[in-house]
Amino acid sequence: xxxxxxxxxxxxxxxxxxxxxxxxxxxxxxxxxxxxxxxxxxxxxxxxxxxxxxxxxxxxxxxxxxxxxxxxxxxxxxxxxxxxxxxxxxxxxxxxxxxxxxxxxxxxxxxxxxxxxxxxxxxxxxxxxxxxxxxxxxxxxxxxxxxxxxxxxxxxxxxxxxxxxxxxxxxxxxxxxxxxxxxxxxxxxxxxxxxxxxxxxxxxxxxxxxxxxxxxxxxxxxxxxxxxxxxxxxxxxxxxxxxxxxxxxxxxxxxxxxxxxxxxxxxxxxxxxxxxxxxxxxxxxxxxxxxxxxxxxxxxxxxxxxxxxxxxxxxxxxxxxxxxxxxxxxxxxxxxxxxxxxxxxxxxxxxxxxxxxxxxxxxxxxxxxxxxxxxxxxxxxxxxxxxxxxxxxxxxxxxxxxxxxxxxxxxxxxxxxxxxxxxxxxxxxxxxxxxxxxxxxxxxxxxxxxxxxxxxxxxxxxxxxxxxxxxxxxxxxxxxxxxxxxxxxxxxxxxxxxxxxxxxxxxxxxxxxxxxxxxxxxxxxxxxxxxxxxxxxxxxxxxxxxxxxxxxx
RNA sequence: GGGCCAGUAGCUCAGCUUGGAUAUAUCAAUACCAAAAAGAGCGAUAGCCUUCUAAGCUAUAGGUCCGGGGUUCGAAUCCUCGCUGGCCCGCCA
Numbered sequence: 001x002x003x004x005x006x007x008x009x010x011x012x013x014x015x016x017x018x019x020x021x022x023x024x025x026x027x028x029x030x031x032x033x034x035x036x037x038x039x040x041x042x043x044x045x046x047x048x049x050x051x052x053x054x055x056x057x058x059x060x061x062x063x064x065x066x067x068x069x070x071x072x073x074x075x076x077x078x079x080x081x082x083x084x085x086x087x088x089x090x091x092x093x094x095x096x097x098x099x100x101x102x103x104x105x106x107x108x109x110x111x112x113x114x115x116x117x118x119x120x121x122x123x124x125x126x127x128x129x130x131x132x133x134x135x136x137x138x139x140x141x142x143x144x145x146x147x148x149x150x151x152x153x154x155x156x157x158x159x160x161x162x163x164x165x166x167x168x169x170x171x172x173x174x175x176x177x178x179x180x181x182x183x184x185x186x187x188x189x190x191x192x193x194x195x196x197x198x199x200x201x202x203x204x205x206x207x208x209x210x211x212x213x214x215x216x217x218x219x220x221x222x223x224x225x226x227x228x229x230x231x232x233x234x235x236x237x238x239x240x241x242x243x244x245x246x247x248x249x250x251x252x253x254x255x256x257x258x259x260x261x262x263x264x265x266x267x268x269x270x271x272x273x274x275x276x277x278x279x280x281x282x283x284x285x286x287x288x289x290x291x292x293x294x295x296x297x298x299x300x301x302x303x304x305x306x307x308x309x310x311x312x313x314x315x316x317x318x319x320x321x322x323x324x325x326x327x328x329x330x331x332x333x334x335x336x337x338x339x340x341x342x343x344x345x346x347x348x349x350x351x352x353x354x355x356x357x358x359x360x361x362x363x364x365x366x367x368x369x370x371x372x373x374x375x376x377x378x379x380x381x382x383x384x385x386x387x388x389x390x391x392x393x394x395x396x397x398x399x400x401x402x403x404x405x406x407x408x409x410x411x412x413x414x415x416x417x418x419x420x421x422x423x424x425x426x427x428x429x430x431x432x433x434x435x436x437x438x439x440x441x442x443x444x445x446x447x448x449x450x451x452x453x454x455x456x457x458x459x460x461x462x463x464x465x466x467x468x469x470x471x472x473x474x475x476x477x478x479x480x481x482x483x484x485x486x487x488x489x490x491x492x493x494x495x496x497x498x499x500x501x502x503x504x505x506x507x508x509x510x511x512x513x514x515x516x517x518x519x520x521x522x523x524x525x526x527x528x529x530x531x532x533x534x535x536x537x538x539x540x541x542x543x544x545x546x547x548x549x550x551x552x553x
Numbered sequence: 554g555g556g557c558c559a560g561u562a563g564c565u566c567a568g569c570u571u572g573g574a575u576a577u578a579u580c581a582a583u584a585c586c587a588a589a590a591a592g593a594g595c596g597a598u599a600g601c602c603u604u605c606u607a608a609g610c611u612a613u614a615g616g617u618c619c620g621g622g623g624u625u626c627g628a629a630u631c632c633u634c635g636c637u638g639g640c641c642c643g644c645c646a
Binding site (some may be wrong): 049418446492498 | 557570574575577579593601605606608609626638639641643645646
C-alpha cells in the first residue's frame with residue numbers, strides 16, 4: 001500500500017508546497033481510497049476549499065499507482081490502481097505465507113517479557129488470565145516482528161499469602177491443587193475472625209526468612225503444587241514460559257544487599273524512624289501522600305520492593321524489558337521506574353490491564369467470588385462439543401478444544417486492556433458474532449472451497465477481481481502488515497483481534513454475494529487466489545492471538 | 554483528601570494517541586420542500602438452506618458519544634469544571 005500512498009503524497013507536495021500532507025480514508029470506499037481535505041489550504045490561498053479541490057484535481061494525471069481522482073466538495077479523492085494493488089497484495093501474501101504481515105524491525109533486539117506472575121495461592125480466575133493472554137499474545141506478536149523474546153514468570157513464593165496457605169494446610173494430608181482455593185478462602189475467613197492467627201502467619205514468614213528448613217520445605221511443597229497446577233492450565237491453552245524466576249532466590253542472597261549499596265550512591269536512601277531503609281522519591285510526581293518506597297523492615301530483612309528491584313536489575317542486564325501487570329500495580333510500578341531512573345537505567349514498558357468484574361461485584365480469590373479459568377474452559381469445551389454434535393455424528397475432541405479455547409481467548413483479547421470488562425456467562429460462551437469461532441468458521445469455509453477446487457492456478461489473472469467486495473478484501477489484506485506493526489509498537493493485541501473480525505465479516509459478505517467455484521473459469525481462478533490469501537492472513541493473525549484454525553468445523 | 558484509568562444503542566464493545574464529508578467567507582427579497590448529520594456484535598422484529606458448511610447472510614427498530622463550559626472553519630476525539638464506576642496512596646506482595 002505504501003507505494004500507492006507515496007505517489008499521492010508526492011503529487012500533493014509538488015502542487016501545494018505543504019511540508020506535511022495528511023491523507024484520510026474516505027468514509028465510504030466508493031468515494032475513493034485516499035482523500036485529501038482542502039480545508040488547510042483555504043486560508044493561505046484565500047479560496048474556498050471546493051475551488052481548491054477543483055483546481056488541484058485538474059492538475060492530476062493518472063500514473064502507475066493512482067488511476068483517477070474525483071472531487072467531492074472540498075475533498076480530493078484518489079482512486080488507486082485496482083489491478084496493481086490486487087496483484088501486489090495477493091502475490092505478497094501467497095509468497096510470504098506464514099510470514100505475511102511480519103517485519104524484521106526487531107532483528108538482533110532482545111526483549112525480556114514478564115507476564116502472568118500470578119500469586120501461587122490458587123487456581124487462576126479469568127481476571128488473572130487476562131494477564132497471561134495479553135502477555136502471550138504480545139510474545140507472539142513481537143517474535144513475529146523479529147524480536148528475540150524471552151518469557152519470564154516471576155513466582156511470588158515467599159509472600160504472606162503463601163504463608164497463609166501453609167498455615168491453612170497445616171495438618172491436612174495430600175493437599176492437591178484443587179484443594180488450594182478452598183483452603184485459601186477458609187484461612188482468610190479464620191484470620192478475619194481471629195486476628196491472632198495473623199501473628200502465626202508472620203511467625204511462619206519469619207522462620208522462613210531465618211532459613212528454617214522445615215518451614216522452607218512446607219513453603220516449597222505448597223508452591224510447587226500450586227505453580228504446577230497453574231502451569232498445567234496455561235499450557236493447555238498453549239501459553240509457555242522460558243524461565244520461572246523465584247522470588248525466594250532474592251530473599252537471602254547477596255543481591256538485595258548489593259542493590260541497597262547501589263541505591264545508597266544515589267543519595268536518596270535513608271533510614272527512617274523505624275530503622276527501615278527507605279527510598280526518598282520526591283520530585284517524581286507520584287500520586288501519593290508521602291513519596292517514599294520502603295525497602296526493608298526494621299530488623300533489616302527485605303521487603304518485596306527491594307527484592308523486586310534486585311530482580312529488575314537482573315532482567316535489565318539481559319535486554320529491553322516489558323511486563324504485563326494489573327492496574328493495581330500502576331503506582332507501584334511508577335515507583336519502581338523512579339528507582340531505576342535514579343540508577344540511570346531504562347524502566348520496563350508496562351502494559352496495565354483493568355480487572356474483570358462480575359455482574360454482582362468484583363472478583364476476589366480471597367472471598368471466593370470468582371470464575372475460575374479452568375471452569376470457563378470446561379464450559380466452553382462442553383458448548384463446543386454440543387455444537388459439533390449438532391453437525392456431526394462423532395465429536396472431534398481436538399476440534400472442540402480449538403473452538404472453545406479460541407472463544408475463551410478471543411473474548412478477552414478483543415477488548416482493549418484498560419477497560420473493565422464485565423464477565424457474563426452467556427456472552428462469554430457465545431460462538432456467534434464477534435467471536436473466535438466466527439473467524440475460524442470463515443477460515444473453514446475457505447478451506448472447504450479450496451479443497452473442492454482441487455487445482456489452483458497460481459498464475460491466474462488477478463485483473464479479473466473487479467467486484468466491489470473483492471477490492472475491499474484486497475485493501476483489508478494490504479492493511480494487515482500495518483495493523484501488526486501498530487499492534488506491536490503500542491503493545492495492543494486487540495487491534496489484531498478487531499482486524500481479523502472485520503476480515504472474516506467482509507469475507508462472509510463476499511461469500512454470500514459471489515460464487516467462487518461456479519464462476520466463469522478465469523474469474524474462478526483469480527477468486528481462488530484471493531480467498532487463499534484471506535485464509536493465509538487469517539491464520540497468521542489468529543496465530544498471533546494464540547488461536548488455532550480448523551480446516552473443517 | 555490526592556493520583557491514574559474508564560464512561561459511546563437495552564447489554565458487551567470498536568473508533569480517541571494523528572479533530573474532518575459539505576464548513577467558512579461572499580453573494581442571495583422571502584417562504585416552503587428535499588437531502589445530509591456516529592460503527593460492530595449480542596438481544597428484539599421480519600426474511601434467506603434442492604445453490605462453494607445457516608457457528609452464516611439480508612433488512613428494520615434502537616444514540617443528548619456521561620453532563621456543563623471552552624478551543625476550532627469543524628469535537629466522540631483536544632482543554633477545563635463536574636458526575637458515575639474501577640484501581641491505587643502499608644514493617645502486603
